[in-house]
Amino acid sequence: MTDDRSDTSLPSGLYIVATPIGNLGDITLRAVDVLKRCDVVACEDTRVTGKLLKHLGVSKPLIRYDDHSEGRSRDKLLQHMREEAVVLVSDAGTPLISDPGYRLVRDAREEGLPVTTLPGACAAIAGLTLSGLPNDRFLFAGFVPSKEKARADFLQSLSDIDATLILYETGPRLAKTLGFLAEHWPGREVAVARELTKLHEECRSGSANELREHYEASPPRGEIVLLIGPPIEESVDEADADRLLAEALETQKASQAAAEVARKTGLDRKALYARAMELRGK
Numbered sequence: 001m002t003d004d005r006s007d008t009s010l011p012s013g014l015y016i017v018a019t020p021i022g023n024l025g026d027i028t029l030r031a032v033d034v035l036k037r038c039d040v041v042a043c044e045d046t047r048v049t050g051k052l053l054k055h056l057g058v059s060k061p062l063i064r065y066d067d068h069s070e071g072r073s074r075d076k077l078l079q080h081m082r083e084e085a086v087v088l089v090s091d092a093g094t095p096l097i098s099d100p101g102y103r104l105v106r107d108a109r110e111e112g113l114p115v116t117t118l119p120g121a122c123a124a125i126a127g128l129t130l131s132g133l134p135n136d137r138f139l140f141a142g143f144v145p146s147k148e149k150a151r152a153d154f155l156q157s158l159s160d161i162d163a164t165l166i167l168y169e170t171g172p173r174l175a176k177t178l179g180f181l182a183e184h185w186p187g188r189e190v191a192v193a194r195e196l197t198k199l200h201e202e203c204r205s206g207s208a209n210e211l212r213e214h215y216e217a218s219p220p221r222g223e224i225v226l227l228i229g230p231p232i233e234e235s236v237d238e239a240d241a242d243r244l245l246a247e248a249l250e251t252q253k254a255s256q257a258a259a260e261v262a263r264k265t266g267l268d269r270k271a272l273y274a275r276a277m278e279l280r281g282k
């Protein structure tokens, strides 16, 4: 089937378009199509987006957009959207996810302008899928603050959340954040996903202390997603373990229930499985 739609223009409105986080092959067919047919591209950095468009053989007017710049650039883009198709991209990945766009989308929706989204690469989700950490519940909390007190307050505020935490972190600060985790949450599993989709992609898992030692000895380069498994239940006695197993057995097989309780408590999975079979038999 031939597709000649790139010659036709798009209905006016806002198109939120995800772009690759490293590997250019990760752009979607739909993203390419919309970039070819749109009228204007709003971006964070015209040089970065200019390079991507050049790679795709596309030439479009670029307008720099930043949620923090005074409303002027937003007003200008809203004006375009009333009559033209405006694409919003960020330097890499999904716009709005630790990137500009939230206010633009809000204003466009409030005005009743058509807004649609073209999903694609997102470092947080790519890191989660690679980490091997539980993904039934997760919380993305953006960048870890750089200052020590703010970082400690931020991490403390997340400490009781029963979910895998997904954070963005930088190489120079990673060891310090891991040091905090080693001190305060020593039992939780941690994964560092680095340079996702790029040549030197790496995902390293372990305790915060093991990872801190590793990255202190060889400081990491490139972009990083830091993932922290759910909290471990502390000082679990037999009655607690039985209660957790009984709860898990309501919806899962014995092996799955044992694995879940082992993850939550740090107790031995085989012993929990044996106990789950006993509870099942009762």
Ligand code: SAM
Pocket: 021, 022, 090, 092, 093, 094, 095, 096, 097, 098, 099, 121, 122, 123, 124, 167, 168, 169, 170, 193, 194, 195, 196, 197, 198, 223, 224, 225
């Ligand atoms: N909107 C982007 C997304 O959808 O992932 C995130 C933008 S945020 C400004 C940039 C941060 O995302 C980086 O500092 C890093 O923490 C993370 N990141 C982006 N690309 C990455 C990659 N290829 N590998 C690991 N982390 C990445």
